Amino acid sequence: MNVISSYCHIKNNRVSRNGFSVFEQKPEIAFFEFASAAFRNLGVAYPKFFKMDALCKLALLASEYLLSADPAFGATGPEHTGIVLSNRSSSLETDRAHARSVSNPEAYFPSPAVFVYTLPNIMIGEISIRHQITGENACFVTPGFDAGLISGYVNQLLEQKLVKACLAGWIELDGPSYEAFLYLVVPPQGTAKNSNFGPHSTKGIWDLGF
Amino acid sequence: MEALIEKLKIEIIQQLNLEELTPADIDPDATLFGAGLGLDSIDALELIVLLEKNHGVRIKDPNDGKEVFKSVRSMAEYIKANGKS
Numbered sequence: 001m002n003v004i005s006s007y008c009h010i011k012n013n014r015v016s017r018n019g020f021s022v023f024e025q026k027p028e029i030a031f032f033e034f035a036s037a038a039f040r041n042l043g044v045a046y047p048k049f050f051k052m053d054a055l056c057k058l059a060l061l062a063s064e065y066l067l068s069a070d071p072a073f074g075a076t077g078p079e080h081t082g083i084v085l086s087n088r089s090s091s092l093e094t095d096r097a098h099a100r101s102v103s104n105p106e107a108y109f110p111s112p113a114v115f116v117y118t119l120p121n122i123m124i125g126e127i128s129i130r131h132q133i134t135g136e137n138a139c140f141v142t143p144g145f146d147a148g149l150i151s152g153y154v155n156q157l158l159e160q161k162l163v164k165a166c167l168a169g170w171i172e173l174d175g176p177s178y179e180a181f182l183y184l185v186v187p188p189q190g191t192a193k194n195s196n197f198g199p200h201s202t203k204g205i206w207d208l209g210f
Numbered sequence: 211m212e213a214l215i216e217k218l219k220i221e222i223i224q225q226l227n228l229e230e231l232t233p234a235d236i237d238p239d240a241t242l243f244g245a246g247l248g249l250d251s252i253d254a255l256e257l258i259v260l261l262e263k264n265h266g267v268r269i270k271d272p273n274d275g276k277e278v279f280k281s282v283r284s285m286a287e288y289i290k291a292n293g294k295s
Protein backbone atom coordinates (compact mmCIF):
# COMPACT_ATOMS: atom_id res chain seq x y z
CA MET A 1 0.00 0.00 0.00
CA ASN A 2 1.38 3.40 -1.00
CA VAL A 3 1.64 6.15 1.59
CA ILE A 4 1.34 9.93 1.85
CA SER A 5 4.78 11.16 2.90
CA SER A 6 3.66 14.75 3.56
CA TYR A 7 0.90 17.20 2.69
CA CYS A 8 0.23 20.92 2.46
CA HIS A 9 -2.89 23.07 2.74
CA ILE A 10 -3.24 26.68 1.64
CA LYS A 11 -6.48 28.48 2.47
CA ASN A 12 -7.64 31.69 4.15
CA ASN A 13 -4.15 33.21 3.81
CA ARG A 14 -2.55 30.39 5.76
CA VAL A 15 -0.06 27.75 4.69
CA SER A 16 0.10 24.58 6.74
CA ARG A 17 2.36 21.58 6.28
CA ASN A 18 1.48 18.23 7.79
CA GLY A 19 -1.16 19.95 9.89
CA PHE A 20 1.10 22.67 11.31
CA SER A 21 0.82 26.31 10.30
CA VAL A 22 4.06 27.50 8.64
CA PHE A 23 3.00 30.89 7.24
CA GLU A 24 0.00 33.08 7.91
CA GLN A 25 -1.36 36.53 7.07
CA LYS A 26 -4.55 38.38 7.94
CA PRO A 27 -7.57 36.98 6.03
CA GLU A 28 -8.51 40.41 4.62
CA ILE A 29 -5.29 40.63 2.58
CA ALA A 30 -5.87 39.90 -1.12
CA PHE A 31 -4.57 36.63 -2.54
CA PHE A 32 -1.94 38.23 -4.80
CA GLU A 33 -0.42 40.08 -1.85
CA PHE A 34 -0.56 37.00 0.36
CA ALA A 35 0.97 34.82 -2.37
CA SER A 36 3.90 37.19 -2.88
CA ALA A 37 4.54 37.37 0.87
CA ALA A 38 4.27 33.59 1.26
CA PHE A 39 6.71 33.07 -1.60
CA ARG A 40 9.21 35.63 -0.28
CA ASN A 41 9.00 33.87 3.08
CA LEU A 42 10.59 30.83 1.43
CA GLY A 43 13.66 32.84 0.46
CA VAL A 44 13.69 31.31 -3.00
CA ALA A 45 15.12 33.28 -5.94
CA TYR A 46 12.65 32.51 -8.73
CA PRO A 47 11.38 35.74 -10.37
CA LYS A 48 9.16 33.77 -12.75
CA PHE A 49 6.75 33.20 -9.86
CA PHE A 50 5.66 36.83 -9.99
CA LYS A 51 4.71 36.55 -13.67
CA MET A 52 2.32 33.65 -13.15
CA ASP A 53 -1.45 33.86 -12.97
CA ALA A 54 -3.16 33.33 -9.61
CA LEU A 55 -3.89 29.62 -10.14
CA CYS A 56 -0.28 28.81 -10.98
CA LYS A 57 0.95 30.91 -8.07
CA LEU A 58 -1.25 28.88 -5.75
CA ALA A 59 -0.04 25.58 -7.22
CA LEU A 60 3.61 26.59 -7.15
CA LEU A 61 3.37 27.87 -3.57
CA ALA A 62 1.86 24.59 -2.37
CA SER A 63 4.45 22.51 -4.22
CA GLU A 64 7.27 24.68 -2.93
CA TYR A 65 6.23 24.44 0.72
CA LEU A 66 5.67 20.70 0.33
CA LEU A 67 8.64 19.53 -1.74
CA SER A 68 11.25 21.73 -0.08
CA ALA A 69 10.60 19.95 3.22
CA ASP A 70 9.96 16.40 2.03
CA PRO A 71 13.10 14.22 1.81
CA ALA A 72 11.10 11.62 -0.13
CA PHE A 73 11.05 13.93 -3.15
CA GLY A 74 14.82 14.40 -3.12
CA ALA A 75 15.35 10.68 -2.70
CA THR A 76 13.04 9.83 -5.60
CA GLY A 77 14.30 12.38 -8.07
CA PRO A 78 12.21 14.64 -10.32
CA GLU A 79 12.53 12.36 -13.34
CA HIS A 80 10.62 9.62 -11.48
CA THR A 81 7.97 11.92 -10.00
CA GLY A 82 4.50 12.38 -11.50
CA ILE A 83 1.89 15.07 -10.94
CA VAL A 84 -1.89 14.54 -10.79
CA LEU A 85 -3.94 17.63 -9.99
CA SER A 86 -7.59 18.56 -10.09
CA ASN A 87 -9.87 21.52 -9.55
CA ARG A 88 -13.40 22.77 -10.14
CA SER A 89 -12.97 26.12 -11.90
CA SER A 90 -10.32 25.12 -14.42
CA SER A 91 -8.50 28.32 -15.50
CA LEU A 92 -11.70 30.40 -15.40
CA GLU A 93 -10.19 33.36 -13.56
CA THR A 94 -7.58 33.88 -16.28
CA ASP A 95 -10.06 32.99 -19.04
CA ARG A 96 -12.16 35.94 -17.86
CA ALA A 97 -9.14 38.26 -17.90
CA HIS A 98 -8.35 37.19 -21.46
CA ALA A 99 -12.00 37.63 -22.51
CA ARG A 100 -11.98 41.18 -21.12
CA SER A 101 -8.87 42.02 -23.13
CA VAL A 102 -10.52 41.00 -26.43
CA SER A 103 -14.07 42.22 -25.77
CA ASN A 104 -13.57 45.77 -27.07
CA PRO A 105 -12.71 45.92 -30.80
CA GLU A 106 -11.52 49.53 -30.28
CA ALA A 107 -8.99 48.44 -27.65
CA TYR A 108 -8.10 44.95 -28.77
CA PHE A 109 -4.88 44.18 -26.90
CA PRO A 110 -4.84 40.53 -25.82
CA SER A 111 -1.95 39.86 -23.50
CA PRO A 112 0.27 36.90 -24.51
CA ALA A 113 1.31 36.54 -20.86
CA VAL A 114 -2.35 36.15 -19.86
CA PHE A 115 -3.29 33.92 -22.78
CA VAL A 116 -0.64 31.30 -21.97
CA TYR A 117 -2.40 30.63 -18.67
CA THR A 118 -5.83 29.91 -20.17
CA LEU A 119 -5.54 26.15 -19.52
CA PRO A 120 -5.67 24.52 -16.06
CA ASN A 121 -2.84 22.05 -16.74
CA ILE A 122 -0.38 24.95 -17.06
CA MET A 123 -0.10 24.74 -13.26
CA ILE A 124 1.44 21.29 -13.72
CA GLY A 125 3.81 22.76 -16.29
CA GLU A 126 4.94 25.50 -13.93
CA ILE A 127 5.62 23.03 -11.10
CA SER A 128 7.43 20.74 -13.55
CA ILE A 129 9.64 23.55 -14.86
CA ARG A 130 10.49 24.74 -11.37
CA HIS A 131 11.46 21.28 -10.09
CA GLN A 132 12.50 19.64 -13.39
CA ILE A 133 9.77 17.03 -12.92
CA THR A 134 9.36 14.90 -16.03
CA GLY A 135 7.14 12.02 -14.87
CA GLU A 136 3.58 11.26 -16.01
CA ASN A 137 0.98 13.93 -15.35
CA ALA A 138 -2.76 14.49 -15.54
CA CYS A 139 -5.15 17.33 -14.75
CA PHE A 140 -8.84 16.70 -13.96
CA VAL A 141 -11.70 19.19 -13.69
CA THR A 142 -14.32 17.82 -11.30
CA PRO A 143 -17.20 19.40 -9.33
CA GLY A 144 -15.37 18.83 -6.03
CA PHE A 145 -12.26 17.13 -4.64
CA ASP A 146 -12.68 13.52 -5.76
CA ALA A 147 -10.35 11.55 -3.47
CA GLY A 148 -11.36 8.27 -5.12
CA LEU A 149 -10.52 9.42 -8.63
CA ILE A 150 -7.14 10.84 -7.64
CA SER A 151 -6.08 7.94 -5.44
CA GLY A 152 -7.10 5.41 -8.10
CA TYR A 153 -5.10 7.22 -10.77
CA VAL A 154 -2.04 7.80 -8.59
CA ASN A 155 -1.98 4.24 -7.25
CA GLN A 156 -2.15 2.92 -10.80
CA LEU A 157 0.82 5.07 -11.85
CA LEU A 158 2.82 3.78 -8.89
CA GLU A 159 1.77 0.17 -9.23
CA GLN A 160 2.60 0.12 -12.93
CA LYS A 161 5.95 1.66 -11.98
CA LEU A 162 5.43 4.58 -14.33
CA VAL A 163 6.53 6.83 -11.47
CA LYS A 164 8.23 6.31 -8.10
CA ALA A 165 6.46 9.22 -6.40
CA CYS A 166 3.47 11.35 -7.28
CA LEU A 167 2.50 14.86 -6.30
CA ALA A 168 -1.28 15.03 -6.20
CA GLY A 169 -4.21 17.05 -4.97
CA TRP A 170 -6.63 19.92 -5.46
CA ILE A 171 -5.71 23.44 -6.61
CA GLU A 172 -8.86 25.56 -6.85
CA LEU A 173 -9.15 29.30 -7.43
CA ASP A 174 -12.09 31.41 -8.55
CA GLY A 175 -12.16 35.12 -7.75
CA PRO A 176 -11.17 35.76 -4.15
CA SER A 177 -11.91 32.16 -3.20
CA TYR A 178 -9.04 29.68 -3.25
CA GLU A 179 -7.82 26.44 -1.71
CA ALA A 180 -4.84 24.19 -2.28
CA PHE A 181 -4.43 20.69 -0.90
CA LEU A 182 -1.33 18.94 -2.14
CA TYR A 183 0.34 15.72 -1.03
CA LEU A 184 3.20 13.49 -2.09
CA VAL A 185 2.45 9.79 -2.50
CA VAL A 186 5.28 7.26 -2.38
CA PRO A 187 5.59 3.48 -2.04
CA PRO A 188 5.79 2.14 1.55
CA GLN A 189 8.97 3.36 3.25
CA GLY A 190 10.32 0.68 5.59
CA THR A 191 9.11 1.42 9.10
CA ALA A 192 7.38 4.68 8.17
CA LYS A 193 4.16 5.25 10.08
CA ASN A 194 2.41 7.29 7.39
CA SER A 195 -1.25 6.71 6.64
CA ASN A 196 -2.00 4.22 3.90
CA PHE A 197 -2.91 6.13 0.76
CA GLY A 198 -6.45 5.83 -0.49
CA PRO A 199 -9.67 7.82 -0.83
CA HIS A 200 -10.51 7.46 2.85
CA SER A 201 -7.14 8.58 4.24
CA THR A 202 -6.82 11.40 1.73
CA LYS A 203 -10.27 12.73 2.52
CA GLY A 204 -9.47 12.38 6.20
CA ILE A 205 -6.40 14.61 5.89
CA TRP A 206 -8.38 17.07 3.74
CA ASP A 207 -11.07 17.29 6.42
CA LEU A 208 -8.44 17.84 9.09
CA GLY A 209 -6.92 20.68 7.05
CA PHE A 210 -8.36 23.66 8.88
CA MET B 211 14.83 60.83 -24.33
CA GLU B 212 15.70 60.27 -20.66
CA ALA B 213 12.10 60.90 -19.59
CA LEU B 214 10.87 58.38 -22.13
CA ILE B 215 13.41 55.83 -20.89
CA GLU B 216 12.21 56.25 -17.31
CA LYS B 217 8.59 55.94 -18.43
CA LEU B 218 9.43 52.78 -20.37
CA LYS B 219 11.12 51.22 -17.35
CA ILE B 220 7.94 51.67 -15.30
CA GLU B 221 5.77 50.30 -18.12
CA ILE B 222 8.03 47.25 -18.57
CA ILE B 223 7.94 46.47 -14.85
CA GLN B 224 4.14 46.72 -14.84
CA GLN B 225 3.52 44.89 -18.11
CA LEU B 226 5.90 42.03 -17.37
CA ASN B 227 5.08 41.76 -13.64
CA LEU B 228 8.72 42.26 -12.65
CA GLU B 229 7.71 42.72 -9.02
CA GLU B 230 11.21 42.30 -7.70
CA LEU B 231 12.60 45.21 -9.73
CA THR B 232 12.45 49.00 -9.45
CA PRO B 233 13.18 51.38 -12.34
CA ALA B 234 16.57 52.11 -10.77
CA ASP B 235 17.50 48.43 -11.11
CA ILE B 236 17.17 48.56 -14.89
CA ASP B 237 20.23 49.71 -16.79
CA PRO B 238 18.87 51.38 -19.94
CA ASP B 239 21.78 50.00 -21.97
CA ALA B 240 21.68 46.44 -20.60
CA THR B 241 20.38 43.69 -22.86
CA LEU B 242 16.74 42.85 -22.19
CA PHE B 243 17.01 39.20 -23.15
CA GLY B 244 19.54 36.59 -22.08
CA ALA B 245 21.98 37.75 -19.44
CA GLY B 246 20.44 41.22 -18.92
CA LEU B 247 16.92 41.25 -17.54
CA GLY B 248 16.52 37.59 -18.44
CA LEU B 249 13.27 38.07 -20.33
CA ASP B 250 11.73 35.19 -22.30
CA SER B 251 9.75 34.75 -25.52
CA ILE B 252 6.40 35.57 -23.90
CA ASP B 253 7.93 38.77 -22.53
CA ALA B 254 8.99 39.63 -26.08
CA LEU B 255 5.37 39.37 -27.21
CA GLU B 256 4.29 41.51 -24.26
CA LEU B 257 6.81 44.19 -25.27
CA ILE B 258 5.35 44.24 -28.79
CA VAL B 259 1.87 44.75 -27.27
CA LEU B 260 3.28 47.44 -24.94
CA LEU B 261 4.72 49.41 -27.86
CA GLU B 262 1.44 49.36 -29.75
CA LYS B 263 -0.90 49.85 -26.77
CA ASN B 264 1.02 52.58 -24.93
CA HIS B 265 2.89 54.30 -27.75
CA GLY B 266 0.94 53.54 -30.92
CA VAL B 267 4.03 51.98 -32.47
CA ARG B 268 3.76 48.83 -34.54
CA ILE B 269 6.86 46.95 -35.64
CA LYS B 270 6.27 46.54 -39.37
CA ASP B 271 9.34 44.48 -40.21
CA PRO B 272 9.84 41.48 -37.84
CA ASN B 273 13.55 41.64 -38.64
CA ASP B 274 13.69 44.96 -36.76
CA GLY B 275 12.64 43.26 -33.50
CA LYS B 276 16.10 42.13 -32.50
CA GLU B 277 17.50 45.67 -32.68
CA VAL B 278 14.40 47.39 -31.23
CA PHE B 279 14.30 45.15 -28.15
CA LYS B 280 18.04 45.12 -27.55
CA SER B 281 17.70 47.47 -24.56
CA VAL B 282 15.36 50.01 -22.99
CA ARG B 283 17.30 52.75 -24.77
CA SER B 284 16.88 51.12 -28.19
CA MET B 285 13.15 50.78 -27.52
CA ALA B 286 12.95 54.47 -26.62
CA GLU B 287 14.85 55.41 -29.77
CA TYR B 288 12.47 53.38 -31.90
CA ILE B 289 9.44 55.01 -30.25
CA LYS B 290 10.98 58.46 -30.75
CA ALA B 291 11.53 57.74 -34.43
CA ASN B 292 8.21 56.04 -35.13
CA GLY B 293 5.71 56.87 -32.40
CA LYS B 294 3.42 59.57 -31.09
CA SER B 295 4.91 60.03 -27.60
